[in-house]
Amino acid sequence: MHPYRTHNCAELNKDHVGETVKLSGWVHRKRDHGGVLFIDLRDTNGLTQCVVDEGSDLLAKIEKVRPESVVTVTGVVRIRPGETQNANMPTGDIELYIDAVEVQGASDVIPFQVAEDDGAGEEIRLKYRYLDLRREKMQKNIRLRNDVITSLRERMKGQGFQEFQTPILTASSPEGARDFLVPSRLNPGKFYALPQAPQQFKQLLMMSGFDKYFQIAPCFRDEDSRADRSPGEFYQLDMEMSFVTQEDVFNVIEPVMRGVFEQFADFSGENRTIPEGKFPQIPYLESMLKYGSDKPDLRNPLEIVDVTSVFARDDVEFKAFKGTIEKGGVVRAIRAPAVADQPRSFFDKLNSWAQGEGAPGLGYVKFENGEGAGPIAKFIPTAAQDELKNLCGLEDGDAVFFICNKELPAAKFAGLARNAICDALPDGHVAEREKGEFKFCWIVDFPMFEMNEETNKIDFSHNPFSMPQGGMDALENQDPLDILAWQYDIVCNGIELSSGAIRNHKPEIMERAFGMAGYDKSVLEDKFGGMLTAMKFGAPPHGGIAPGVDRIVMILADEPNIREVIVFPMNGNAEDLMMKAPSEASAEQLKELNIKLDMPKAKVKSEAA
RNA sequence: GCGGGCGUAGCUCAGCUGGUUAGAGCGCCGCCCUGUCACGGCGGAGGUCGCGAGUUCAAAUCUCGUCGCUCGCGCCA
Numbered sequence: 249m250h251p252y253r254t255h256n257c258a259e260l261n262k263d264h265v266g267e268t269v270k271l272s273g274w275v276h277r278k279r280d281h282g283g284v285l286f287i288d289l290r291d292t293n294g295l296t297q298c299v300v301d302e303g304s305d306l307l308a309k310i311e312k313v314r315p316e317s318v319v320t321v322t323g324v325v326r327i328r329p330g331e332t333q334n335a336n337m338p339t340g341d342i343e344l345y346i347d348a349v350e351v352q353g354a355s356d357v358i359p360f361q362v363a364e365d366d367g368a369g370e371e372i373r374l375k376y377r378y379l380d381l382r383r384e385k386m387q388k389n390i391r392l393r394n395d396v397i398t399s400l401r402e403r404m405k406g407q408g409f410q411e412f413q414t415p416i417l418t419a420s421s422p423e424g425a426r427d428f429l430v431p432s433r434l435n436p437g438k439f440y441a442l443p444q445a446p447q448q449f450k451q452l453l454m455m456s457g458f459d460k461y462f463q464i465a466p467c468f469r470d471e472d473s474r475a476d477r478s479p480g481e482f483y484q485l486d487m488e489m490s491f492v493t494q495e496d497v498f499n500v501i502e503p504v505m506r507g508v509f510e511q512f513a514d515f516s517g518e519n520r521t522i523p524e525g526k527f528p529q530i531p532y533l534e535s536m537l538k539y540g541s542d543k544p545d546l547r548n549p550l551e552i553v554d555v556t557s558v559f560a561r562d563d564v565e566f567k568a569f570k571g572t573i574e575k576g577g578v579v580r581a582i583r584a585p586a587v588a589d590q591p592r593s594f595f596d597k598l599n600s601w602a603q604g605e606g607a608p609g610l611g612y613v614k615f616e617n618g619e620g621a622g623p624i625a626k627f628i629p630t631a632a633q634d635e636l637k638n639l640c641g642l643e644d645g646d647a648v649f650f651i652c653n654k655e656l657p658a659a660k661f662a663g664l665a666r667n668a669i670c671d672a673l674p675d676g677h678v679a680e681r682e683k684g685e686f687k688f689c690w691i692v693d694f695p696m697f698e699m700n701e702e703t704n705k706i707d708f709s710h711n712p713f714s715m716p717q718g719g720m721d722a723l724e725n726q727d728p729l730d731i732l733a734w735q736y737d738i739v740c741n742g743i744e745l746s747s748g749a750i751r752n753h754k755p756e757i758m759e760r761a762f763g764m765a766g767y768d769k770s771v772l773e774d775k776f777g778g779m780l781t782a783m784k785f786g787a788p789p790h791g792g793i794a795p796g797v798d799r800i801v802m803i804l805a806d807e808p809n810i811r812e813v814i815v816f817p818m819n820g821n822a823e824d825l826m827m828k829a830p831s832e833a834s835a836e837q838l839k840e841l842n843i844k845l846d847m848p849k850a851k852v853k854s855e856a857a
Numbered sequence: 858g859c860g861g862g863c864g865u866a867g868c869u870c871a872g873c874u875g876g877u878u879a880g881a882g883c884g885c886c887g888c889c890c891u892g893u894c895a896c897g898g899c900g901g902a903g904g905u906c907g908c909g910a911g912u913u914c915a916a917a918u919c920u921c922g923u924c925g926c927u928c929g930c931g932c933c934a
Contacts, residue, residue, distance in 0.1 A: 266911090268911050276876080277894075277895080279892090279894065279895095279896050279897095280893095280896090281889035281890060281891060281892070281893065281896070281897085282890040282891070283890070283892095284890095284891040284892060285891095285893095286891080286892080286894065286896085288894070295894095297893090297894070299892085299893095301891060301892090302891070303891095314885095315884095320895095329892070331892085332893070332894085334893095334894060336894085337894080340894085342858050349931085357867070357884080357885060358867085358868095358884085359867055359868070359884095361868070361884070362896070366869060366883065366884080367868075367869045368868055368869075368870085369868085369925090369926080369927090370926075370927075371925085371926055372867095372868075385928055399900085424933075424934055425932080425933050425934085426932085426933085469933065470933095471932055471933045472931085472932060472933080474928085474929080474933085475927090475928070475929090477933070555867065579896090634887055637925085643928090658902085667908075675869050694934090708934085709934075710934045711934065712934095725923095735934090747934065818925065818927090820926075821925095821926090843925080856869090
């Protein structure tokens with residue numbers, strides 16, 4: 249017989265009754281009745297109840313084994329007595345009567361419970377991550393991650409893509425984030441950068457003639473964390489393809505995303521769906537206007553409308569808005585259907601929410617019996633109210649909220665208000681955020697350049713390697729701020745999964761674009777010389793995208809925090825307290841690397857923990 | 858870097874406007890229990906109330922500082 253097991257903890261059933269078997273696993277729960285003792289033995293597959301009673305001299309020994317110890321038990325499978333079978337357990341018809349037990353790894357008293365969710369906080373869960381990972385929920389989440397990655401790979405390979413690994417020790421890439429640097433021992437004073445993305449490598453692969461590339465690629469960015477952004481490192485489904493238009497990239501990625509989301513749609517317990525048909529494509533400017541964001545949550549049915557013209561009318565005397573309009577500001581409106589009968593507190597709460605966000609308030613008009621009502625209705629005469637109704641599609645019983653500011657802050661704040669209003673609606677309301685849906689969209693037509701407010705100069709608004717729409721002709725003949733790029737984002741339920749682009753594969757257009765953004769040719773040569781040279785030896789038109797794997801898994805698992813789907817995540821300060829990373833380097837290591845530390849005195853963290 | 862929230866037993870938390878032996882549930886330890894499956898019953902141990910200073914006759918409670926965790930802003934296209 250095998251030294252550890254003949255079966256796993258999920259596979260024994262009535263068919264095995266009478267067989268002598270061996271199981272290994274963790275002591276999940278112990279139920280000690282004095283004369284009879286039950287152990288639920290757990291491995292990654294499931295649970296099996298094991299029993300010992302007074303008829304055995306093992307009883308005293310097993311009583312002393314603490315939960316989470318690893319044991320090997322040998323015994324005969326027997327049917328559970330009639331009433332005691334457990335229909336909730338896959339192995340609930342049978343039990344193993346223990347004839348022999350070996351403790352493979354005893355457990356100390358555990359710092360938090362594994363067999364149940366005792367609400368233990370993140371700090372302690374991460375410190376003892378291996379215990380946390382034994383818990384059912386984490387086992388499921390991490391297995392989901394495996395399944396999603398497998399699914400993504402198969403779907404990409406099914407479309408003819410090949411997976412290649414690109415370097416981890418490399419040079420700075422143009423993603424715009426802070427780099428992680430690694431000192432080079434063989435090249436004193438020089439540093440590698442960890443890739444923020446395999447951007448240049450995948451483009452070089454296209455220039456190398458490999459048509460369709462993908463990779464589950466680790467990416468490194470030294471930026472602060474968020475709930476949906478793990479510090480330091482994350483994974484992308486990085487892909488690139490040659491001889492393609494933007495539409496071709498969409499046609500590859502949409503079935504991958506739809507496929508993987510449909511495959512795991514019921515993971516969280518509710519059966520979620522994706523609307524039929526192609527993902528909607530929303531131009532960037534339209535998205536900023538209608539949703540106040542370039543990553544709109546389309547489950548929220550509320551939309552934003554520009555109503556500057558109403559408040560600019562001579563017969564409207566709302567001075568607070570008029571002053572802002574005269575300075576070039578805009579007024580944005582959000583129609584909230586069927587809320588006129590909401591209590592005063594509904595509007596007051598939204599108003600104080602707005603004030604909490606730093607706005608003067610959230611003005612509104614509600615329409616009942618054909619008449620406008622509310623604090624600012626009196627400033628808007630009937631004719632102007634009619635224009636407002638037309639613009640916003642207002643009906644009796646609706647209310648409309650107003651945001652007035654300069655264009656960009658007005659758009660962004662309207663976007664926040666759009667969500668705040670939706671969330672404030674009572675359950676079951678017609679405009680409630682849809683549940684059980686994955687609503688995807690593409691945001692397209694990003695501007696190529698933007699005005700840097702601080703320097704008042706033109707800068708790239710996104711990836712400088714994107715192809716401008718209209719190519720060289722556009723760069724030469726259009727107002728730079730009007731030039732659009734073949735640049736796109738994919739968004740699901742208000743979460744940005746990825747950006748992508750059709751790349752600029754023509755060196756002369758690249759030089760021109762960088763020149764317009766104020767970069768001298770020498771900068772381009774210096775930072776991206778390798779790729780620029782490669783472009784001069786026959787570069788195919790190409791483009792790609794790189795959806796975030798962690799975020800996909802997070803949405804599918806319905807977790808609010810990305811650390812719940814990462815095996816060994818760092819904490820918010822980019823520390824791994826279990827591995828004690830980062831840690832100080834020894835004097836020998838530093839000397840070998842020709843590095844001397846120059847620490848700011850006040851900021852040295854004390855070693856006492 | 859900035860702002861909000863939190864910090865009390867191994868874990869999760871209660872402790873109102875300051876008041877004398879700081880509580881609960883789970884866990885842990887001991888005893889009892891032959892059919893449980895979140896087993897049950899009885900008993901027990903366990904706390905410099907994050908740390909430091911201040912106010913006060915008196916501080917878990919109020920004030921200031923500091924450290925840690927977390928969420929958000931900046932940043933990350």
